[in-house]
Amino acid sequence: MGDATQGRKPHDMGGDSAGPVDREEHEPTLTERRIDAMMQLLRQKPRAFWVTDENRRTIESLSPESYRDSRYYQKWCLAMRSLLIEKGVLDAAEIDAKLAEVKARRGKTEAG
Amino acid sequence: MHDHEHDHDHDHDHDHDHHHEHADHGHDHGPFQPDLKEPSEEWEFLEIALRELMIEKDILTAREIQQKIEEWDGKCPEIGARVVAKAWTDPAFKARLLADGNAAVGELGLEVPGLKLVVLENTPKLHHMVVCTLCSCYPRTILGLPPLWYKSREYRSRAVREPRSVLAEFGTALPVDVEVRVVDSTADCRFLVLPERPAGTDGWSEERLAAVVSRDSMIGTAVARAA
Numbered sequence: 001m002g003d004a005t006q007g008r009k010p011h012d013m014g015g016d017s018a019g020p021v022d023r024e025e026h027e028p029t030l031t032e033r034r035i036d037a038m039m040q041l042l043r044q045k046p047r048a049f050w051v052t053d054e055n056r057r058t059i060e061s062l063s064p065e066s067y068r069d070s071r072y073y074q075k076w077c078l079a080m081r082s083l084l085i086e087k088g089v090l091d092a093a094e095i096d097a098k099l100a101e102v103k104a105r106r107g108k109t110e111a112g
Numbered sequence: 113m114h115d116h117e118h119d120h121d122h123d124h125d126h127d128h129d130h131h132h133e134h135a136d137h138g139h140d141h142g143p144f145q146p147d148l149k150e151p152s153e154e155w156e157f158l159e160i161a162l163r164e165l166m167i168e169k170d171i172l173t174a175r176e177i178q179q180k181i182e183e184w185d186g187k188c189p190e191i192g193a194r195v196v197a198k199a200w201t202d203p204a205f206k207a208r209l210l211a212d213g214n215a216a217v218g219e220l221g222l223e224v225p226g227l228k229l230v231v232l233e234n235t236p237k238l239h240h241m242v243v244c245t246l247c248s249c250y251p252r253t254i255l256g257l258p259p260l261w262y263k264s265r266e267y268r269s270r271a272v273r274e275p276r277s278v279l280a281e282f283g284t285a286l287p288v289d290v291e292v293r294v295v296d297s298t299a300d301c302r303f304l305v306l307p308e309r310p311a312g313t314d315g316w317s318e319e320r321l322a323a324v325v326s327r328d329s330m331i332g333t334a335v336a337r338a339a
Contacts, residue, residue: 014245014296016269021281026260031156034163036257037180041172052299056247072248072263074155080162090165099161106157 010067011060032073039076042083049087058082187256189327192304195220195254196330197322199231200309206233213304217254224253224302232295233306234332239286241279241294241332242303243271249297251304255327262331272296282333305330310338 028036042049058079062070070078084090151157166172195217199206209216213229229251232240244250245268250258261267270278275292279285286292295303307329313321328334 011246013265013269014243014272016265017273018266018269021261021264021266021270021278023261023282028257031151031159033181033184034177035159036184037177038163038166038172041176041180047171056299059247068265070155072260074153077155077159077162081158084162084166089171090162090169094165095158095161098165099158102157102160102164106151 009060010062010064028073035073035076035080039080042080042089049089050083054083055079058086184252184257187253189255189325189330190322191222191256192251192254192327192330193322193325194318195222195304196306196325196336197318199306200313200321201318206306209306222254224251228301229254229304230295230301231304231306232293232332234308234335236308237289238291238293239332239335240303240305241271241275241292242297242305243268243294244297245269245272246296247299249299249302251302254302254304255330259327279333282328284334305332307332307334307336310336312338 039055041047043052043055055076059067059075062075062078066078067075081095085092085095151160163172163177167174195209198220199209205216205219208219209231210233213231214224216231217224217229232242234240242250244262248258248263250262252258267278272294275294276286279292297303307325309321310324313324324338325336326334329336
């Protein structure tokens with residue numbers, strides 16, 4: 001909703017108009033806390049696969065729709081995937097295969 | 113956090129070991145919220161997939177992840193409140209805190225690693241309010257993880273243009289002769305607001321003072337109250 005300047009990236013929202021602030025407190029879920037923890041471990045020594053600025057660059061490179069519609073740690077999780085692939089730590093095919101396995105397992109659990 | 117025990121999303125014994133240990137620790141996680149649920153969205157499954165792959169490939173260990181989570185569960189606004197209460201009772205410390213935030217919090221055994229910590233003093237004529245318009249930069253080691261609203265589009269967009277309206281939504285009405293100064297965080301610099309010490313707190317101990325320093329008063333969306 002960039003109502004100020006053309007050509008701004010989606011994260012650059014300072015000064016835009018927007019609705020009321022939803023002040024409801026939200027305790028981070030286990031999934032969110034794990035994402036936060038893993039992103040720190042991957043960035044910090046001894047691994048140091050990337051630096052904070054690369055993390056930001058990855059999040060800021062999401063499509064405007066994805067940036068707008070994704071939840072905070074959802075963006076972090078997408079960034080983690082991109083950076084792990086970019087840095088050659090994991091490859092896309094093995095991530096896809098594992099993701100399919102996880103979903104199949106969860107579906108089975110829920111059905112059972 | 114009730115969801116830990118439901119987290120049967122994998123078969124790794126070494127990871128299971130930690131769940132109960134963690135579920136037992138006695139933090140106040142606030143009222144039950146509907147977000148404490150089984151993973152159901154694609155990105156939540158992606159988290160599981162990435163974590164399991166990295167553990168299988170010895171890139172990370174389950175124990176390290178758990179330890180990092182617990183390290184961060186221990187970071188909370190009460191840490192910042194100690195810094196503020198110390199500044200309220202020790203003028204020399206306050207002067208050092210305003211001059212060099214990192215060095216002064218270091219005296220209390222605290223760190224803001226790799227970042228510059230700038231402490232901004234609120235006065236009867238000047239009120240500071242912190243935002244990160246571009247993302248979510250926040251003095252996490254001093255205040256814990258930021259609240260969801262701090263990361264929201266609404267707060268990030270509006271804080272710099274209509275801070276008094278935003279403050280009003282937080283129940284904070286400042287007299288018109290008080291200047292409101294909004295500071296925008298960067299990747300390299302974190303801000304902590306030193307709220308005004310409330311009237312009627314003369315002679316209070318640091319501990320008693322710390323109890324009236326709210327998280328939001330250190331972000332600048334509220335003032336500290338003695339009530």
